[in-house]
Amino acid sequence: KCWSTDPDRRPTLDHILKELEKLLVEPTIEFITNNTNQIITQSELYPSEDDYLNEFEYDRCIECENTIDSLILNDIPLNELSFRIKKSLPQSLDGFTSISTEQHKIIKPIELTNGNLVIECPVHSSLSANDTHEGSKEFTHMRYTACTSKPDTFKQENFTLRQSECIPKRQTELFILITINDENEILLSSTLHGIIENITYFCFLTESPTWDKDGWEKVVICIISDRNKINKRTLSYLKALGVYQDGIARSKVNNKTVRAHIYEYTTQMSIKCSKNFVDKKRIISAQMLFCLKEKNKGKIGSHKWFFNAFCPILSPKIFVLIKVGGVKPVDESIYHLWKVFSNDQVAGTCGKLLVNNRGWTKLLNPIAGALVFENKISNIINKPFESIFGYISSLSKDFSAYRYSAFQNITNDTEDASNNNILAKNDYLANNNAICFELISKHKFSWILQYENSSQAEVDVPNNFA
Structure with a gap:
């Protein structure tokens, strides 16, 4: 667009509003899996600051710049995990009326993985800024699996975990289970921070025949909770680590009820929360598995998912049980x-x-x-x-x-x-x-x-x- 001061070359107000209306459209991707439609918004799957900002990289005259900025640009908050443009303008702003828009749907088929819904969801760029592993998605993408099987048949129904798909396949030395109910983010962060500090110590045992600088690859942290009991602030804490994302969980896949939602991510961030401060720093990588159960069966159900579903996949040598409730290793x-x-x-x-x-x-x-x-x-x-x-x-x-x-x-x-x-x-x-x-x-x-x-x-x- 040419935004010069020449009135003949400047776009009209109607043209400006039409351009803004196009930007306000939030496309939705409809994933068709056999006879069941899985609908996920594009901004949740592909959050990108560049896609949002580059639309406005052009020379503008002062008058037009003030007009556009007052309408929308300076009023759009950048969410850390999802850069979603607002669906409509304010009802009244400097005499301009609001624009109502309709969602534009893009239908895109997605292939199931061995008959199961597995989605690789990009994380925010700040979480993968220090990624030195080119071509690896474990630092740049959070993996979501909609599990429709029971814990006992997890492996038989072709469900798997990231570690088993690595080349070469990773041997899990330590599998750490954390069971939570309604504990807040302060208690969980205290436990996780202590575990990550211990993983860092393993990585410095360079003379050990078992451990080295890549020792984090032999440790997996598993967090299991009931979906209806988990604290919302705890979910926000896990979201900040990159282990969890809103809006991608499915309730059914191919008319099968989802029994558990499994999120996998290798985080490079440790956040320690307290009532007075939040300490956020980059640390050694930590493989994390977060399982949200649909049925509220408490600790018994959590142990079933851990022992019957996840352990047969990873075959750990040692597993550690830690209770969240102020327990910090x-x-x-x-x-x-x-x-x-x-x-x-x-x-x-x-x-x-x-x-x-x-x-x-x-x-x-x-x-x-x-x-x-x-x-x-x-x-x-x-x-x-x-x-x-x-x-x-x-x-x-x-x-x-x-x-x-x-x-x-x-x-x-x-x-x-x-x-x-x-x-x-x-x-x-x-x-x-x-x-x-x-x-x-x-x-x-x-x-x-x-x-x-x-x-x-x-x-x-x-x-x-x-």
Whole structure:
């Protein structure tokens, strides 16, 4: 466009409004998957600042510039994850009336991956600014999978995870499970920040035969929650990390109900939140898997997805269970848990839980003080004493690790052997005592359980007793 001061060459007001109307159209891509339509907005799949800004790169006279800027340019907020132009102008601005627009739909077929809906969604450029891995989508795209299978048939129905598709295929040394309900972003960020600091320590073990500068490729963080229970601020926190995006989840694929929404992304950002500040910094890469369950089955359902769906795909050597609720692994704590498994007989271990320095006044409450005292006695007397005999009656639910191979093919002799997989039994998953006993009594194996005092995690003083 020519925006000179010559009146004959300047566009009319009608022409300006028509051009703006074209810019206000938000195209929608309608994905046709067999007989089911999957509708996803283009701005959610392909967010790009350049597409938004380059439309206005031309020379303009001062008068026209003021007119256009007052209409729309300076009033459009740039959202961090989605650069979406407003659908209409304000109702009245400098005498100009608003323009009503209709959505323009672009129908584009998308091919299902082995009959399943898998979408690679670009993330904001700031999240992948330090990406040095050319040609890899794990830093530039968040992968969404609409899972229609049950946890037990996840692999059989051709669902998979990113790590299994890497060339060469990555061996998962540590698979870390974080189960959350309605915890806020402060509690989750504290736990995640501690885990990422531990992953950074693994990457500096250059003389180790297992770990090196690319040690992050051997660690996967799995976060599982119920969709109807998760805190909205927690979702916003995960969105800032690039692990989650709004508006792309589907409820049905080929007339099959989606049971879980799986988001995968390798983040290079760590955000630690508190009531007073937000600390955001770039860190070593961390592979993250976020699973939103449709059915509210709590911790039992989360464990089923972890053990029956994800573990058979990744085949981790060690898995770590961490409860979000103020549990923060301190420096090198996960390393000390992992090191215990250098003894081939160890099937499980747990670390020491420390009450952090904040909130000591809560101990004036006799019930809170009794809970902390019981935890201290367990760490000082009970678990070390039981560890001498190779059997700990109950490993900590908040911070423990297990050898995955020891969990496989555990049977209960009192029941039918055709239906006795411990990973599929709700009562066993809910009862740590039963799990510990089944591990050390496994037929033809001599597994032991150990307590590792060097591995420590901070916990908050309890403020409720529900």
